[in-house]
Amino acid sequence: MIEFSHVFKRYPGEYDALKDLNFKIERGEMVFVTGHSGAGKTTLLKLISAIERPTRGQALVNGRNVGRLAPRRVPYFRRDIGIVFQNYRLLFDRSVYDNVALPLVVAGLEPREIGKRVRAALDKVGLLSKERLNPIVLSGGEQQRVGIARAIVHRPSLLLADEPTGNLDIVLSEGILDLFLDFNAHGVTVVIATHDQRLIRRAGKRMLVLKHGELVHDSLGPADILQ
């Protein structure tokens, strides 16, 4: 699903945000990317979603070389990816329903189909009763659930999350994690960038540790550690 070989990322006039990254994430895997602030977690997710491009090396996502992706192909590339943001990035000029519907509207689905899928996604995150509300009246945990519903409504094969629980308390964070685990159990590849060690331990999944832009540790999950 994702394969990085010798990937470097340098922002203009800055240090190397990522240095010689090599790893592979299989289809259906769930992986946590962790490390201190500035270790390169966000940059890594940006490379996977083609928001940034590698300075050197090859980043393959979903069989496509991100570095060589033509700008006009980027939108179609992203339609197979769901992205969850730390600050949710909801649009407050429209209802919860319209926020979640956005990826489907963008793809030009039929209104009837959009209605079915949006309600299924909202049901999944437990917010079906709030579809008519403006997201601004929702709590932080609820807003993040709307963000997650929007990220999965178009049934992407890859789900990316950048500090999805960064602004949430423990109980809410665990609820969010359960959602991700559930999507993963249904075959979605999930990559979560977080520094929340408790969350990672609770999930018991593979973990990539970044430090100053380098990959310093790649656990293949608790099972391997036990061996």
Added chain:
Amino acid sequence: MIRFLRAYLRRHAYALRVTVSQLLRAPLSTLMTIGVIGITLALPTGLYLLIANLERMSAGLDAGGQISLFLKRDVPESAAQRLAERIARMRAVERVEYISREQALAEFKRLSGFGEALNLLDRNPLPSVITVYPTRTSRPEAVEALLRDLRAIDAVESAQLDLDWVRRLHALLALGERVVLILAGLLGLAVLLTVGNTVRLAILNRREEIEVMKLMGGTNAFIRRPFLYSGVLQGLLGAAAAWLVIALVLALLEGPIAELAALYGSDARIQGLSPGATGYLLGAGALLGWLGSRISVGRHLRSIEPN
């Protein structure tokens, strides 16, 4: 293919919905933009209307002037009359008036007061004259061509045409037309800038939305569409506002103009915009709106990328 077409139409319907709801969300600024475009377009349109009306009225005048043909003195009366009939059948000739040498002499005696003196002459010094009236719709160039043809006739001694005032009028109207064109060009540019700036502000206001749409896989065409629609819509509504302004001004001027015309013994009336001209006005508004937003969107959308 049908599925593709339906998806395409759906996306356009969506863009139109988004556009209308956005214009309605800020009714005051939308109205102001439309008002500015309306007044801007009303100026050249009004001037055009003025010129068109002047042209129409001046066409009612004897725009061709008249040509006086003085025939050679040795041309017999019967030949002169045949010539007059021949000229009457020429193209660009409305009618002719034949004045024989005797008639000319009688008229001259009557009008000049030299009657007694003329009696002293042993023969009539005056030539016979054919007055040629060109058709009213003739342009000055056509009248001049006619004059050249008439001069070439053997029996004609000389031909005179007083075209000066007609030419001056036509030159003035041509100048007016040119001014309208230049003004229309400049004010069209102003509409372009107005729409471009409105759309630029709209894009900057909706930066977050544009970034999110790009992250959700929205193509540039999809994101651009509502802005183009709003440009077209504002241009179109602005043109409609211009039409209203013109109609209002005409309604206000109608009474005084009728009065003025009555004093001149005429029932001339100002004519409003024809359906064709109205179509052009609306089309121009929509086109300028589209172009303004297209330029602005092209420049500003590229600079917005999620990060």
